[in-house]
Structure formats: C-alpha cells, structure tokens
Amino acid sequence: MSKYHVLQDVKDCIGCRACEVHCKEKNSSGPGVYNCKMVEVVAPAGKKMRVDYVYLSCFHCKKPWCVDACPTGAMRQRDEDGIVYVEGASCVGCKACITACPWTVPQWNPETGKVEKCDLCKDRIDAGLEPACVTKCTTGCLTFTTPAKASQASRQAFAERIMKHRR
Amino acid sequence: MAEMKHTICGMCAVRCPITVHVENGRPVWLEGNANDAAMGKSLCAKGGATFAQRDDKQRPLGPLLRMGKRGEGQWREVSWDEAFSFITSKLEGIIAEHGGRAVMMSDRGGPFADLRQAFMKAIGSPNYMNHDCTCGRNTHHASRSVYGMGRKDFAYDYENARHIVLFGRNITESLRVKEVKSVLKGLKNGAHLTYIDPRFSVTAGKATRYWQIKPGTDYALLLAIAHVVVDKGYYDAEFVERYVTGLDEFRTFLGPYTPEWAEKETGIKAKDIEAFCFQINEDRPKVIFHPGWMYTRYRDSFYASRMLHILNALMGSIEQKGGLFYVKGAKDAGKKGLKSIAGSIPAVKEERADGCGSRYPYFDTSGGMLHLAFDALDKADPYPIKAYFIHRHNPLIALPDPVEQRRILDKLDLIVSVDVNYSESAWYADVILPENTYLERGDILRMEKGLKPGFGRRQQCVVPLNNTKAGWEIYLELARRLGKEEYLPFKTLEDIWAFQLQDTDVSIEDFDAKGFVKLSQDAIWYDRDKLSFGTESGKIELFNQKLESQGVPSFIPYTAPEEAPAGSFRLLYGRCGYQAHGQHQNNPILSQLLDENHLWIHPEPAAELGIKEGDLVEVSSGDVTGHIRARVTNMIHPEAVFMLHGFGTQVPLQKRALNKGLADQIFMQGKLTDWDKAGGGVNICQSFVTIKPAVSQELK
Numbered sequence: 067m068s069k070y071h072v073l074q075d076v077k078d079c080i081g082c083r084a085c086e087v088h089c090k091e092k093n094s095s096g097p098g099v100y101n102c103k104m105v106e107v108v109a110p111a112g113k114k115m116r117v118d119y120v121y122l123s124c125f126h127c128k129k130p131w132c133v134d135a136c137p138t139g140a141m142r143q144r145d146e147d148g149i150v151y152v153e154g155a156s157c158v159g160c161k162a163c164i165t166a167c168p169w170t171v172p173q174w175n176p177e178t179g180k181v182e183k184c185d186l187c188k189d190r191i192d193a194g195l196e197p198a199c200v201t202k203c204t205t206g207c208l209t210f211t212t213p214a215k216a217s218q219a220s221r222q223a224f225a226e227r228i229m230k231h232r233r
Numbered sequence: 234m235a236e237m238k239h240t241i242c243g244m245c246a247v248r249c250p251i252t253v254h255v256e257n258g259r260p261v262w263l264e265g266n267a268n269d270a271a272m273g274k275s276l277c278a279k280g281g282a283t284f285a286q287r288d289d290k291q292r293p294l295g296p297l298l299r300m301g302k303r304g305e306g307q308w309r310e311v312s313w314d315e316a317f318s319f320i321t322s323k324l325e326g327i328i329a330e331h332g333g334r335a336v337m338m339s340d341r342g343g344p345f346a347d348l349r350q351a352f353m354k355a356i357g358s359p360n361y362m363n364h365d366c367t368c369g370r371n372t373h374h375a376s377r378s379v380y381g382m383g384r385k386d387f388a389y390d391y392e393n394a395r396h397i398v399l400f401g402r403n404i405t406e407s408l409r410v411k412e413v414k415s416v417l418k419g420l421k422n423g424a425h426l427t428y429i430d431p432r433f434s435v436t437a438g439k440a441t442r443y444w445q446i447k448p449g450t451d452y453a454l455l456l457a458i459a460h461v462v463v464d465k466g467y468y469d470a471e472f473v474e475r476y477v478t479g480l481d482e483f484r485t486f487l488g489p490y491t492p493e494w495a496e497k498e499t500g501i502k503a504k505d506i507e508a509f510c511f512q513i514n515e516d517r518p519k520v521i522f523h524p525g526w527m528y529t530r531y532r533d534s535f536y537a538s539r540m541l542h543i544l545n546a547l548m549g550s551i552e553q554k555g556g557l558f559y560v561k562g563a564k565d566a567g568k569k570g571l572k573s574i575a576g577s578i579p580a581v582k583e584e585r586a587d588g589c590g591s592r593y594p595y596f597d598t599s600g601g602m603l604h605l606a607f608d609a610l611d612k613a614d615p616y617p618i619k620a621y622f623i624h625r626h627n628p629l630i631a632l633p634d635p636v637e638q639r640r641i642l643d644k645l646d647l648i649v650s651v652d653v654n655y656s657e658s659a660w661y662a663d664v665i666l667p668e669n670t671y672l673e674r675g676d677i678l679r680m681e682k683g684l685k686p687g688f689g690r691r692q693q694c695v696v697p698l699n700n701t702k703a704g705w706e707i708y709l710e711l712a713r714r715l716g717k718e719e720y721l722p723f724k725t726l727e728d729i730w731a732f733q734l735q736d737t738d739v740s741i742e743d744f745d746a747k748g749f750v751k752l753s754q755d756a757i758w759y760d761r762d763k764l765s766f767g768t769e770s771g772k773i774e775l776f777n778q779k780l781e782s783q784g785v786p787s788f789i790p791y792t793a794p795e796e797a798p799a800g801s802f803r804l805l806y807g808r809c810g811y812q813a814h815g816q817h818q819n820n821p822i823l824s825q826l827l828d829e830n831h832l833w834i835h836p837e838p839a840a841e842l843g844i845k846e847g848d849l850v851e852v853s854s855g856d857v858t859g860h861i862r863a864r865v866t867n868m869i870h871p872e873a874v875f876m877l878h879g880f881g882t883q884v885p886l887q888k889r890a891l892n893k894g895l896a897d898q899i900f901m902q903g904k905l906t907d908w909d910k911a912g913g914g915v916n917i918c919q920s921f922v923t924i925k926p927a928v929s930q931e932l933k
Contacts, residue, residue, distance in 0.1 A: 078417050080405035080435050083826055087281035090822050091263075097825055106865070111836060115445075115868055117438045134282030185653055202264050202276040204410055204810075 068126035068148035070186060073216045074199060079208035081106060081119035085199035085208060092187060092198035097173030101184040102199050121208060123199075124171045124184040126150045132183075135166030141179075144188070151185035175210070238749025241268050241679070241691035243653075243671025244279040244286070244377055246343055247409045248679075250748055251280060251799055253672060253694045258274040260284055260672055260695050265487065268747035271411045277813035278823065285821040286670055287698060291886055292819075293550050293667035295700035304661045306885055313710075316664055321714040323647045324356070327619040328715075333357025334583045337610070338622040339364065339603050344679035345691070345704075348729070350575035351622055352708040352737035355720035359581040360618070362601035367631050371912030372525040373597065375538035378777050378787070379546065380768025383597070387561060388683060389521050391415040393555035396425040396516035398540065400451050401530070405435040408810045425516065427509060429454065430874050431805060432833065433517040433868035442509065448803045448873045448918065449794030453542035457506050459497030460487040467514035469549025471502035477546050479776030479787070498793060517548040519555030520688030524777040529918065535912025536789055546773045552759050559759060560682035566752035569736040571680055571688060574729070578720045585609070586618055589913075592729060596913050599812040604632060604905055604915050611641045620647040624704070625668070629657035630815045630879065632915060651707060654674040654816060656931065660884045667701040669693075675726045678733045681749060684756035688737075690730075690744040705729065751918045785911045802838070802874040804854075806897040815879025819887035827896035830880040831864040834924065835871040839863065842925060849927040854900040856921060860927050861895040872922060 068139070081104055089095065089102050102123040109116035130150045133141045139155035141163050143149070152163075152172070157180040163172045164181065172181045187197040195201065196210040235254035242249045250266035263283055264274040278425055286292075296316035301307035311319075327335050334355045340349050342363030353361040359804055365373065369384055376384040394416045404416050420426060420439065428440035430449040446454060454718060463484050468927075492503035513520050524541040528534045535671055550556025563570035587605035589596040596602060610618040621642070629635045635657065642648060642661060650659035651666045659665050668674065676691040693703070705726055712721040723729045730741050743750045768774045776787045797803050809827070817823045832850060844850055846865045861876065869875045880894030901920040908915045 077439075080408075080413060082278055082405070082408060084276060084278040084281055084811070086826065087278040087811070087822055088276065090825075091281050091284060108868070111867055115433045115437070115443065117433070117435060117868070119435075144643070145337075161594060201274055202281065204275050204277050204408070205276065205414055206273065 068150070068186065069212055070126070070147065070149070070191075071211050071213045071216055072121070072123060072186075072197065073209045073211050074121040075207045076118050076120065077118045077207075078205045079104075079121065080205055081117070081232040082204045084202060084203065084204045088202045089184075093172070093182070095182050096177045097143055099173040099175050099182050100184060101173060121199075122169075124150060125169070126186070131166040131168060132163035135162040137162060141172075147191075149186050149188050149191075150183070151188060152181050152183050154180055154182075157181050235261055237475060238692065238694045239268065239690075239744075240672070240694055241676070241689060241748075242276075242280045242293045243691070244817065246341060246440065248343060249276070249280065249410050250689065251276065252748070255694055258262045258695060260287070260313070265410065266734070266748050269411075269749070271414065272412075275410050275414065277408055277410055278826070281819060282817065282820045282822040283670070283672060285823075286653070286817070287672060287695075289428045289819075289821050291888055293701075297665040297667075298509060299663045303663070304639070306660060308462055312701070316666060316708055319400075320647070320649055320664055320711065324620060324715060327646060328356065331617050331619055332583070333581070333852055334359060334586065335617055335619040336360065336622070337586065337606055337620070338362065338619050338624060339606075339626045339628060341614075341625040342600065344681075345676040348705055349575050350637040351578055352712055354575055354578040354581055355712050355717040356715060357581055357583075358463065359585045359598075360582045360587070360601070360606060362587065363608055364603070364626050364631060365600045366602045366604050366913065367529050367915050367917060368527045369525070370529060370600070370602070370668050370915040371510055371535040371909055372528045372538045373600075374595070374912045375535050375542055376524060377597065377767070378539060378595075378780055378785070379542040380773055381769070383684075384524060384749045386767075387551075387557045388560050389557055390411075390553075390555050391419040391521065392422065393426070393519065394419045394424045394521050395555060396513055396521070396823070398427045398513070398520070398522045399429065399436060399440075400523070400537065401430045401528075402526050403430070403434045403436045403807060405439060405812045406809045407526060420719050422584075425512065431870035432564070432807065432875050435810070436806065443882075444501050446503070447498070447500045447871055448805060448870055449531045451531070452537040452540065453490070453495050453498035453791050454501055454535050455544070455917070456487060456511060457492045457499075459483070459540055459544060459547075460543065460551055460828050461492060461507060461510040462513070465510065465514070466787055467510055467517075468547035469518055472518070472549035472551070473547060476551075476766070477773045477775060478770060479774055483543070483788070484673055490791065498791070513548065516886075518550045520550050520552045521545070521556060525536040527918055529909070529912075529914030531794060532907075532916050533789070533792070534910055534914060534916070535812060535909045538912070540729075543775055546775075551773075552761050552764055558684060561684060561757045562680065562751070563680050563686055563737070563752055565757050568738070568752045571678055571733040571737070572735055574677070574721070574732065584615060586615065588615075593913070594786055595780055602913050603628060604908055607632075607638065607905065610644055619645060621645050621649070623648065623650045623652075623658050623662065625652050627656040627815060629661060630896065630898055633898050633904035633907075633917060633920070636676035636902070651704060654819070655884045655886050656815070657882065657884060666707050668707070669697045669701045669703050672734060673697040673701070675705070676703070677705065679705065679727075682780045684758070685751050685753050686757070687751040687753075688739060688744075688747050689749040690741075692744075695798075724744070755761045782836050789911075795919070797872055797921050801923050802834070802896060803872055803901070803918065804920045804922045805869075805873045805875045805918055806878040807875065809877055812877070812879055814880070818879055818882060818890040818893070821889070824889040827877075828889070830861065830877040832861045832895070832924070833864050833866055833869040833875040835869055836865050836867055837871050838924075839865045844924070844926055849929075851925050851927045852895060852900065852922050854922045855902050857899050857902065859895045859899065862920070874922065
C-alpha cells in the first residue's frame with residue numbers, strides 16, 4: 067500500500083461531488099471516468115432516514131492485483147511511495163486490470179480505449195502539494211495524510227473529547 | 234512559472250473569491266482564494282467546471298441575430314457592429330414612440346448590477362428587475378416589515394450558534410461554500426440543527442432533528458412555535474422590552490395556534506414541537522432561524538418568513554455572537570464606500586410598469602417584480618413595453634408556465650439576451666450578445682459587507698477564446714450609440730474602477746495582493762444597548778402600522794393549503810450541490826455527473842400506482858405530459874413528488890442536455906399570476922401533477 071492515505075470525515079461530507087469534478091478537471095479524464103467517486107448510501111426502508119456519502123478511490127495496494135495482471139507493464143507501482151498508476155502510452159486496453167481488481171477500481175475511457183486510474187495526483191505530490199480532490203474539497207472533509215498520522219489524529223481527537231467532558 | 238490571479242467565481246450567483254493560476258496565457262489551476270480564511274482553497278463542483286465551460290463550444294461564440302420565428306433556432310452570426318446597430322436602431326424607434334420606459338430588463342442581479350441599473354436609468358427607464366420574484370422577495374419584504382431593513386442587512390454567525398433552524402433552507406445543496414463550512418463548524422462545536430422540509434435533503438442528513446412536514450404547512454408550524462415561545466415566556470424578555478413593539482397584539486393573535494392544533498395541520502407531533510421550543514429556550518440567544526432564501530413557495534410564505542424574522546427577535550439573537558449580526562458597510566469602518574454609477578445619474582421619474590412603489594407602495598423598487606412586469610407587458614397597462622433585455626437570467630425556466638410567458642413575450646418588438654450560455658430564454662430572443670466567461674472578463678468593483686467590510690474585484694485573468702465581450706463593454710457601447718455617453722463616460726473598465734474608488738483611500742493596485750481590500754482589520758460589532766432599526770418607530774415592529782395602512786395585515790389567520798386532488802401530488806423541486814438554476818446541465822463535466830433528473834415518490838403511493846424504483850413514469854398536468862424515471866423513497870412526503878430543477882432543456886444546441894430529464898415549470902400552467910399579494914413572490918409550489926406508469930418503458 068502506498069505510504070499515503072486519503073481520509074474522509076463522512077460527517078462533514080455533503081455529497082457535493084466537487085472532488086469528482088476537481089479530479090476530472092485536473093486529470094482530463096474521459097467521459098464517465100471517475101478516478102475518485104462519491105458513493106451515496108441511503109438507510110434501508112423502515113429504518114431512520116439517513117444518507118451518507120462515501121469517498122472511494124484506489125487503495126494503492128501493497129501487492130496490487132492490477133499490476134500483476136497487466137500484460138504490458140502499463141500498470142505500475144512507484145518504488146518510493148507505492149503509488150499505483152497507469153502509463154497510458156503502454157496501455158493496450160485489454161481490461162485485465164479491471165477484471166483483476168477486487169474493487170474494479172481502474173476506469174475505462176471509451177474515447178481512448180485505455181484505462182485511467184487515480185495516481186493521487188503524483189505530479190502535485192512531487193511538487194510538495196496535495197491531490198486535487200483533497201486540496202479543493204468544498205467542506206474540507208478530505209485529508210491527505212499517512213495511516214500513522216491519521217491514527218494519531220483520531221486518538222488525539224478522542225482524548226480531547228475525554229478532557230472536554232472531564233468533571 | 235504560473236502567475237496567480239485573484240478574482241471572483243461566476244459559475245453561480247454566490248460568487249466566491251477564487252484564485253486562478255495562469256501559465257503562458259492558459260488557465261491551469263483554479264482554487265478558492267485562501268486569503269479569505271473562511272473560504273480557504275475550497276471550490277465547489279460548479280466552480281471546478283470553469284475551464285470546461287470556457288473550452289465548451291456548445292454556447293454562443295459570437296453575436297447572433299434571429300432569422301426565423303422566435304424560438305425556431307435559426308441564427309445568423311453577425312459582427313458586434315451589426316448586432317449593436319440592429320439593437321440601437323430598434324431601441325431608438327421604440328424610445329421615440331413610447332419613451333425610455335418601454336424598455337425593461339431582468340437581471341440575475343448581484344453585486345455587479347450597478348452598471349446595468351445605470352444603463353437603464355441612462356436610457357430613461359424605471360423598469361430594472363432582478364430575479365428575486367422567484368427567490369428572496371418574500372423574505373426581503375418580510376424583513377422590511379419587521380425590522381425596516383432588507384434581508385441582506387443581516388447575516389448569520391453559524392459557527393458560534395447553539396441552534397440553527399432551517400425551514401427548507403437547504404444549505405448543503407443550495408450551496409454557498411463559506412456558509413456550509415461555517416454551519417459544519419457550528420455542528421462540530423455542538424450546535425443543534427433543526428431542519429424542516431417535506432424532502433429529506435442532504436441538509437436533513439446533517440440535522441439533529443428532522444421534521445418531514447406536510448407540504449404547504451410551514452406557517453402553521455411557525456405559528457405553533459411562536460405560540461409556545463410567547464405563551465411559556467421562552468423569549469429574551471430584556472431584549473424584547475427594549476427593542477420590540479407589538480408583543481401584546483402578537484400574543485392575542487397566537488392564542489388558538491397551539492401545538493395540538495399544529496399537529497393536525499402539519500403532521501409534526503405536539504410534544505415534539507414543545508420539546509423543540511424548550512430546547513431553543515435553553516439555546517437562546519445563540520439561535521438562528523434562517524428566514525428563508527428561495528421562500529417563494531406557498532401563498533403564505535411571506536407570513537411564514539415574518540414569523541421566522543420575529544422569532545429571531547424573540548430569541549434576542551440580533552447583533553449577537555452565534556446569532557444574527559448587522560452586515561457592516563464602509564461607513565461603519567469610518568470609510569467612504571464605492572461611488573455608485575447608477576446613483577450618479579438623475580432619477581427616472583416615471584412610474585414602474587410592475588407597480589412597485591406605486592400600486593404596491595410596500596414593495597421595494599430596487600429589484601422590482603418580473604411577473605408583474607409581464608402582466609403590464611401583456612395588458613400594456615400602465616403603458617406599453619416594447620423591448621426586453623435579459624441579462625444572464627432565464628425567466629422561461631425560473632418563472633412558471635413557459636407557454637404563457639412566450640405568449641406574452643411575443644408582444645415585444647425586441648428581446649436581447651446577454652448570457653454566457655444558451656438558455657431557454659436566450660433561445661427565444663431576437664439577438665444574443667454572448668458574454669465572456671467570467672475568467673475572461675472583469676466586472677465593476679463590489680462592496681463586501683460583513684463584520685469586516687471591504688471591496689472585492691473580479692478581474693480579467695485570461696483572454697476570451699471566442700468573439701464574445703464583457704458585460705460592461707456591451708452596455709457602455711450601447712449607451713454610447715444611444716447618445717447617453719454623458720451618463721456612462723467610461724472607455725475602459727479601469728475608468729469605471731477609478732470612478733468607483735474616487736472618494737475612497739483605496740487604489741486599484743491594492744486589490745492585487747489578495748483580490749479584495751478590507752476596510753477594517755477587526756470585526757465590527759454594534760453596542761447592543763444602542764441598536765436601531767429602519768422602521769418608523771426605530772424598533773422591531775411585530776405589528777406594522779404603516780403596512781396595515783397600505784392594506785397589508787401584520788398577522789393573517791391560518792388557512793390550510795389546498796389539498797392535492799385525488800390521485801394528484803404537489804410538485805416540489807429543488808437543487809443539488811453540483812448544478813445551479815439550470816445553467817450548467819450542458820457543461821462538459823457537470824453533464825456527466827447527472828444527465829437526467831428523477832421523480833422522487835413515496836413508497837406507499839408508488840405501490841398503489843404500481844410504480845417501482847427506476848420505472849419510467851408519466852407526469853401530467855392539464856394538457857402537459859412528460860416522462861421521467863422514478864426514485865421510490867421515503868425521503869419525500871407521501872403527498873408530494875419532487876424533482877431537481879433545470880433539466881429537460883429544449884435548446885437543440887445544448888446537445889449534451891437536450892431532452893434529458895424533465896422540467897418542473899412546464900407543469901405550472903396558470904401560475905404566472907399566482908403570487909403572494911403581501912410579499913410579492915410567485916407561489917412556485919402550488920401546482921399538482923398526476924403520476925402513472927408510462928405505457929412504454931422507453932424514454933420518448
């Protein structure tokens with residue numbers, strides 16, 4: 067898995083889909099391609115009404131099925147940080163990666179006949195910036211972090227709640 | 234290296250501060266203007282689709298002159314010179330015969346309207362209107378009736394609130410970036426959020442209390458809330474004693490409106506209303522009753538909004554952290570404001586065609602009432618109207634009944650549309666003058682009122698890709714050709730900026746660093762012991778004698794809404810966070826997010842009608858029928874159906890959006906004249922439709 071983690075605070079997400087648009091704009095992704103996607107989930111009938119939006123992108127696995135499945139070496143993983151990305155020039159559009167991924171994450175661009183996927187805006191990361199979706203999230207519900215930092219932040223917040231309610 | 238330019242977004246009417254990075258003349262990155270801490274780098278989906286709009290070729294790319302009949306879509310591309318000559322020669326004839334008053338304009342409105350108002354004054358017309366008759370007019374007039382001040386003279390400190398109450402003010406979807414961030418901060422700080430709407434919107438999902446109210450009964454619920462608040466003394470007695478008049482009359486009026494009574498009308502349990510009132514009493518004064526945004530829904534929305542305004546006063550939440558505050562202007566900072574262009578032109582003495590200020594003395598004349606102007610146009614009463622400028626407004630989808638509107642529009646000799654996009658209304662015009670996309674144009678400077686007042690600037694960041702012009706260029710040139718240059722003696726936008734800034738100690742270069750200039754570094758709060766209001770008494774008037782004398786009662790008894798005829802549903806509509814006012818359904822990116830809207834229908838009536846999730850259904854009202862797919866969900870009240878607004882465009886050149894989904898306004902036959910006599914707004918949620926499964930499951 068890549069050393070990075072995009073954390074979503076579902077409570078603060080309003081399902082406005084700005085993340086999808088910022089991604090599409092930044093990466094000029096093809097029609098119907100969503101490298102990140104806001105998934106709407108609604109409470110089943112009979113339960114208290116509820117709607118949540120869950121941010122789903124690529125997990126950037128440690129041992130990515132897509133990379134193993136790719137016959138041309140187009141699907142790759144960066145040594146330095148584990149980002150899984152596709153090199154468009156080498157993609158032949160066989161869709162093996164789409165089939166192999168347990169979450170069907172790689173996206174199909176019908177115009178180019180090739181696959182696209184989230185690369186965490188690695189050009190921005192290399193320039194010391196954060197992915198487009200995180201940078202411009204309408205409410206700030208997305209955080210670009212690492213699993214260790216996310217864990218620490220969550221524990222810190224929990225500990226502070228204890229302090230707040232201490233008599 | 235990219236150059237960073239600060240400007241103001243133009244994708245919707247919120248107009249957020251943004252920053253664009255330009256590299257070799259190309260815009261390469263866009264984000265919120267982080268110099269404004271409340272904004273940060275945040276940008277909504279519409280703003281995110283800015284470059285896509287600029288690159289899109291499915292919009293007017295040069296001036297167009299109508300060839301065939303109106304609405305037929307036969308256009309001839311003409312030069313700007315020919316377009317201007319055509320318009321000026323028509324206008325000269327009209328003005329010579331009927332006077333300048335025969336020209337009207339409906340404008341989207343907003344902070345850059347001063348120049349358009351100046352243009353109308355320069356040609357001698359009093360008939361400038363904004364879009365507000367289907368938006369905030371009831372709330373605005375309700376605010377004036379209680380505070381003697383407009384709805385925008387107050388703003389809301391959500392971040393520090395303890396309780397936010399929203400009657401259908403769908404803050405997460407009818408989206409203002411800074412506002413929604415502030416509300417979410419408030420919730421993180423532990424604020425309660427009570428949300429009332431027949432539809433469970435995304436905002437309902439964030440609420441600590443959600444009431445799925447029977448549609449059309451907001452006023453009943455508000456009467457009961459006010460009843461409990463007054464009856465139990467759940468109000469700020471000190472504030473009320475000092476600043477509020479008319480409480481005794483109000484108390485008497487509220488007598489019959491108990492929670493038990495309201496339960497029967499609204500479907501909200503009496504004990505829940507009591508519990509809510511108990512809670513706001515604990516939470517006050519940091520309680521915000523949002524008085525409504527687009528609150529032109531039912532025939533009593535003006536009175537519902539009055540209740541909301543009154544409740545804020547009873548909570549004592551005025552000029553209060555966590556409550557409402559007066560928006561401060563230049564004067565409050567001890568500075569001079571922007572010089573008004575329109576204000577420098579002599580007043581037009583003619584009566585307004587819509588009757589605001591004359592037949593309707595209690596209506597604000599600054600924004601007018603478009604539906605009343607349509608009526609004047611139809612009847613040539615009080616005088617003939619012959620020409621209509623539509624500036625970035627789309628009345629054919631914003632107001633009800635496009636068939637009736639077209640019949641009335643056909644009485645005009647000239648319709649000019651100034652817009653970035655093809656709209657239904659532009660398509661019906663005689664001339665389309667395409668405006669530059671907002672990154673390609675500057676605008677006049679805007680006043681930014683608030684706790685820290687200032688000025689803001691939209692500047693041109695990139696060159697226009699097509700044969701389009703900025704709005705200011707269009708109106709200056711038209712004024713010049715009509716011989717009105719003396720009133721608009723400017724050649725460039727810089728000339729206008731210099732005029733606006735002449736009495737201030739701000740120079741235009743001061744905007745370069747941050748995109749805006751603050752006139753006060755500190756938040757300005759008034760002394761709560763010395764508040765004053767714009768009413769005749771200077772107090773908050775629950776009973777407004779002046780309005781009463783003009784025939785508008787301060788309190789009206791409750792009348793239950795018209796029940797939906799058997800087998801019919803009340804038609805409700807609304808917005809999602811990634812579209813606004815039907816402007817971007819054809820945007821290359823945004824059209825991908827949702828290409829057609831759906832009809833929300835409750836599972837119980839859906840089962841009775843044999844309608845399942847995803848089924849194609851037929852929606853009918855009178856002789857109008859349309860098809861749309863059903864979303865079967867308990868998130869809509871059983872008596873209503875709901876659809877997102879702005880879909881079902883009929884403009885052929887909007888190829889991505891053409892005929893996708895269904896438009897709500899086509900089912901509102903006869904509703905152009907169904908309006909609130911007290912508040913002025915058009916009642917847009919008063920139409921009923923019948924629903925049945927479509928015979929064929931193929932979209933027609």
